[in-house]
Amino acid sequence: MNQRRRSAYVPQEIEPKWQKIWADRGVMKAADTSTKPKYYDLVMYPYPSGDLTVGHARNYVMGDILARLKRMQGYEVLHPFGWDAFGLPAENAAMKRGGIHPQTWTIENIAKGKRELKMMGILYDWDREVSSCVPDFYHWTEWLFLLFYKRGLAYRAMSPVNWCPVDKTVLANEQVVNGRCWRHPDVEVEKRDLEQWFFKITDYADRLLDDLALLEKWPTKVRVMQTNWIGRSEGAEVDFPIVGHEGESIRIYTTRPDTLFGATFMVLAPEHPLVEKITIDKQRADVREYVEKARKASEIDRLSTERAKTGINTGAFAVNPVNGEKIPIWIADYVLMTYGTGAIMAVPAHDERDFEFARRFNLPIREVIAPPGGPQRDLSEAFVGPGVMVNSGEFDGLESKVGFDRVIAWLENKGEGKRAIKYRLRDWLISRQRYWGCPIPIIYCEVDGIVPVPAKDLPVLLPEEYKPLSENPDFFKTTCPICGRDARRETDTMDTFVDSSWYFLRYLSPTDTTEPFDPELANYWMPVDQYTGGVEHAILHLLYSRFFIKVLHDAGMLEASEPFMRLFNQGMVKRFGQVMSKSAGNGVSPDELVAKQGADAGRIYEMFIGPPEEDVEWNDAGLNGVVRFLQRVWRLVIEPDSIVVGGSGADPVLLRRKVAQTVKNVTDDYEELRFNTAVAYLMELANAMQDYLQQGGARDESWDHAVRTLVKLLNPIGPHIAEEMWERLGERSMLADAQWPEFDAAAAAEPEVTLVVQVAGKVRDRLSVPAGLSQDQALEKALGSDRVKAALDGGGPSKVIYVQDRLINLVP
RNA sequence: GUCGGCGUGGCGGAACGGCAGACGCGCCGGACUUAGGAUCCGGUGCCCGAGAGGGCAUGGAGGUUCAAAUCCUCUCGCCGACACCA
Numbered sequence: 090m091n092q093r094r095r096s097a098y099v100p101q102e103i104e105p106k107w108q109k110i111w112a113d114r115g116v117m118k119a120a121d122t123s124t125k126p127k128y129y130d131l132v133m134y135p136y137p138s139g140d141l142t143v144g145h146a147r148n149y150v151m152g153d154i155l156a157r158l159k160r161m162q163g164y165e166v167l168h169p170f171g172w173d174a175f176g177l178p179a180e181n182a183a184m185k186r187g188g189i190h191p192q193t194w195t196i197e198n199i200a201k202g203k204r205e206l207k208m209m210g211i212l213y214d215w216d217r218e219v220s221s222c223v224p225d226f227y228h229w230t231e232w233l234f235l236l237f238y239k240r241g242l243a244y245r246a247m248s249p250v251n252w253c254p255v256d257k258t259v260l261a262n263e264q265v266v267n268g269r270c271w272r273h274p275d276v277e278v279e280k281r282d283l284e285q286w287f288f289k290i291t292d293y294a295d296r297l298l299d300d301l302a303l304l305e306k307w308p309t310k311v312r313v314m315q316t317n318w319i320g321r322s323e324g325a326e327v328d329f330p331i332v333g334h335e336g337e338s339i340r341i342y343t344t345r346p347d348t349l350f351g352a353t354f355m356v357l358a359p360e361h362p363l364v365e366k367i368t369i370d371k372q373r374a375d376v377r378e379y380v381e382k383a384r385k386a387s388e389i390d391r392l393s394t395e396r397a398k399t400g401i402n403t404g405a406f407a408v409n410p411v412n413g414e415k416i417p418i419w420i421a422d423y424v425l426m427t428y429g430t431g432a433i434m435a436v437p438a439h440d441e442r443d444f445e446f447a448r449r450f451n452l453p454i455r456e457v458i459a460p461p462g463g464p465q466r467d468l469s470e471a472f473v474g475p476g477v478m479v480n481s482g483e484f485d486g487l488e489s490k491v492g493f494d495r496v497i498a499w500l501e502n503k504g505e506g507k508r509a510i511k512y513r514l515r516d517w518l519i520s521r522q523r524y525w526g527c528p529i530p531i532i533y534c535e536v537d538g539i540v541p542v543p544a545k546d547l548p549v550l551l552p553e554e555y556k557p558l559s560e561n562p563d564f565f566k567t568t569c570p571i572c573g574r575d576a577r578r579e580t581d582t583m584d585t586f587v588d589s590s591w592y593f594l595r596y597l598s599p600t601d602t603t604e605p606f607d608p609e610l611a612n613y614w615m616p617v618d619q620y621t622g623g624v625e626h627a628i629l630h631l632l633y634s635r636f637f638i639k640v641l642h643d644a645g646m647l648e649a650s651e652p653f654m655r656l657f658n659q660g661m662v663k664r665f666g667q668v669m670s671k672s673a674g675n676g677v678s679p680d681e682l683v684a685k686q687g688a689d690a691g692r693i694y695e696m697f698i699g700p701p702e703e704d705v706e707w708n709d710a711g712l713n714g715v716v717r718f719l720q721r722v723w724r725l726v727i728e729p730d731s732i733v734v735g736g737s738g739a740d741p742v743l744l745r746r747k748v749a750q751t752v753k754n755v756t757d758d759y760e761e762l763r764f765n766t767a768v769a770y771l772m773e774l775a776n777a778m779q780d781y782l783q784q785g786g787a788r789d790e791s792w793d794h795a796v797r798t799l800v801k802l803l804n805p806i807g808p809h810i811a812e813e814m815w816e817r818l819g820e821r822s823m824l825a826d827a828q829w830p831e832f833d834a835a836a837a838a839e840p841e842v843t844l845v846v847q848v849a850g851k852v853r854d855r856l857s858v859p860a861g862l863s864q865d866q867a868l869e870k871a872l873g874s875d876r877v878k879a880a881l882d883g884g885g886p887s888k889v890i891y892v893q894d895r896l897i898n899l900v901p
Numbered sequence: 902g903u904c905g906g907c908g909u910g911g912c913g914g915a916a917c918g919g920c921a922g923a924c925g926c927g928c929c930g931g932a933c934u935u936a937g938g939a940u941c942c943g944g945u946g947c948c949c950g951a952g953a954g955g956g957c958a959u960g961g962a963g964g965u966u967c968a969a970a971u972c973c974u975c976u977c978g979c980c981g982a983c984a985c986c987a
Contacts, residue, residue: 267902309905310906310981310982313904313905313982314982314983317904317982317983318983320986322987324987335904341987342986342987343987344986345987356987396985398985421986422985423985424985424987425985425986425987427986428986428987429986429987430987432987433987434987435987436987440987441985442987443986443987444983453945491923511986511987512986513986556917595978624981627982628982646971697913697914697924697925698913698914699913699914699915700924703907704912705913706913708912708913708926710926710927711912711913711925711926713938714924714926715925716923717925717939717940718925720939720940721940724940731940732941733941735941735942765913765915765924766914766915766924767925768924768925769914769915769923769924770923770924771924772923772924772925773923773924776924783941845919845920847919847920847967847968848967849967849968850957850966850967850968851968852920857921888967889967890919890967890968892918892919892968895919895920896919896920896968897975898919898967898968899967900967901949
């Protein structure tokens with residue numbers, strides 16, 4: 090019997106069987122013409138690095154559970170998959186492997202990854218698979234670039250850009266982390282002046298910010314991160330005339346116009362265009378030296394708040410428009426050319442940075458906002474809070490909040506300034522000096538200038554030969570579409586975040602040869618109902634995708650104005666304290682897992698291991714618990730005879746109740762992505778069923794119901810074993826087609842509840858009472874208890890608190 | 902520095918303000934076994950107690966409440982994001 094038992098559940102036999110059946114029957118194919126409600130279940134498409142471990146698979150298992158659940162619940166489910174296939178790693182890997190083509194490497198990895206996903210029992214509609222590096226896809230990335238260009242949202246500009254010396258390409262601001270390249274945390278980014286393509290995401294700053302309010306089902310953390318990233322601030326721009334330069338003035342931006350009277354000097358960024366012009370002769374040499382040094386200083390040094398402030402006086406003066414005061418103009422690198430106007434008015438009494446600077450260079454500090462307790466006696470630090478305006482002429486006595494608007498009104502009236510809103514967000518630099526990316530479909534003609542490639546000539550194909558596009562005349566030599574003269578193609582390619590900003594639309598009509606996506610289908614499927622992926626994309630990818638959707642919405646191509654309704658960021662799987670990866674040598678591959686314990690055990694373990702949003706530590710012993718659970722389930726369902734009976738009977742009503750409660754708990758947990766507790770409830774049910782049999786419970790209708798319900802509830806998370814058991818139960822239809830169990834509230838209700846009696850907050854007795862007892866009856870019961878009487882110490886309760894019908898609290 | 906999040910048994914972790922520690926791992930004891938790293942049964946927060954039972958427990962200190970892991974204040978520790986944005 091032991092032998093028979095042990096050979097009973099063999100995942101290695103049943104898993105390939107069902108994977109084949111699902112594929113043959115096209116179980117996860119999404120129909121575009123369906124009367125069912127739709128559910129678009131999206132997982133972030135991965136970079137095909139060839140490093141797929143069970144850690145990555147955890148994310149896809151979550152998506153798969155939802156897809157299978159929603160399918161059983163009667164939704165038309167779209168669960169597609171694809172590959173973020175352009176990008177640098179392919180070029181680097183190709184180089185390492187002696188000049189093989191990035192495409193070869195990429196295609197190999199895609200094949201490998203696909204096999205491993207299937208092996209884990211994760212079902213996608215593979216007919217819709219997309220890959221950003223194939224012409225069928227990047228044709229439309231180019232097309233979308235041209236759409237942006239036509240709408241004035243793509244422009245070319247010379248600007249100081251972030252240059253990664255290792256990747257030999259520019260980076261978007263978002264790809265610079267602490268002054269270093271996002272791919273190489275030990276490599277400092279350099280500044281270079283280059284002419285590059287940008288997307289004008291700043292035009293959408295307000296909408297990207299405001300619409301965050303619509304994304305209620307996004308994690309607060311991600312919404313906060315996006316809010317901070319966009320960094321909206323309200324204030325005023327003010328012009329300070331320059332003494333001795335008739336008609337010239339310096340425009341500054343401030344968020345505190347109410348402190349204008351406290352401006353005792355001005356500071357320009359070293360790169361500010363007026364620096365050369367206004368600097369007096371005596372200071373010229375020193376100023377030039379300072380500017381030169383600042384230019385060389387790396388971003389990381391410059392941004393360090395630890396560093397003492399540096400700066401230099403230009404010798405020039407400006408006039409404060411509110412009081413006509415002459416104030417000196419300084420230069421300092423703590424003022425950034427890339428934010429605001431690149432110039433500030435310094436109010437040392439009410440700004441920490443200005444304060445520090447004034448102290449260091451002995452510049453005057455004048456208090457113009459009095460804190461609640463009245464003016465400060467000693468100005469030992471900047472007071473940055475709100476207060477009452479002082480030393481501010483006609484504005485004296487105003488609350489700073491009121492003064493804010495009054496001063497702006499005054500400035501606008503005099504034509505000296507205006508209300509202004511600034512953002513931290515910068516435009517998105519999309520040019521990359523790389524081969525393995527989507528070509529930018531632009532031609533430069535000496536006569537006609539920047540000429541977009543006509544739509545009929547798309548796609549601009551990457552040349553087969555793997556070498557820099559700018560060194561490949563077969564690629565860049567072309568003729569002008571307008572005048573026919575010799576012209577040169579743009580040889581930069583696009584940031585791969587452009588591809589990933591719209592890939593989820595391509596799934597909807599992946600073979601469409603006339604447009605990037607079918608608007609009608611997009612209006613059926615979009616927005617995405619559930620998007621699952623790593624929190625590392627909380628800013629870049631999600632912000633860019635939101636921007637794309639808004640542009641497409643404005644272009645009339647899409648009804649949706651937000652791409653993803655519900656977002657979930659899953660945690661990472663670690664092993665030996667480190668994030669699991671093949672290259673780190675701590676990876677567990679799907680191959681190993683499936684061969685040893687099976688895909689189902691692996692899937693369930695990955696969900697049971699901890700809360701889905703938390704990082705978790707993989708531990709091989711824990712996996713055994715899940716294997717035991719599956720063996721127990723198998724025995725209960727397939728071989729209940731093998732269970733030793735040691736009792737004289739068990740109540741089927743109790744079994745039904747447990748089943749009904751489990752339906753509720755597991756369904757809710759799956760829907761809210763609380764997979765760890767969903768598994769716990771399934772285990773509880775299996776334990777209860779085992780107890781039932783051991784106590785001699787009848788294998789009647791209630792038992793049958795329990796068995797079938799357990800199998801169904803198990804299906805999304807452990808689909809192979811569930812499907813096999815379903816078949817062996819003699820069911821004719823596939824479990825994948827079965828209906829999700831309905832919650833039976835009546836069966837789930839407890840007829841008896843435990844009445845917990847507290848005296849002054851301490852539990853004194855527990856009494857089993859019928860549910861729905863009136864509160865007076867409950868009190869009577871409670872007072873009938875000797876232990877309660879003893880605790881009340883003779884006297885009766887002076888106060889009684891009832892909570893639901895299960896708890897009663899007596900206060901002596 | 903600023904803003905978030907988190908501190909619960911030996912471990913991973915459960916707990917609408919209402920029985921703290923579900924579920925699992927591990928461990929202890931037992932049954933069945935040639936054997937057990939299979940399976941089954943029982944136990945397992947700490948302290949006192951033979952037992953019934955009692956006391957103490959959710960990083961620490963206060964507070965609100967009949968009642969706090971949960972809410973508030975302070976504090977310590979860990980993790981994450983941002984970091985001279987005027």
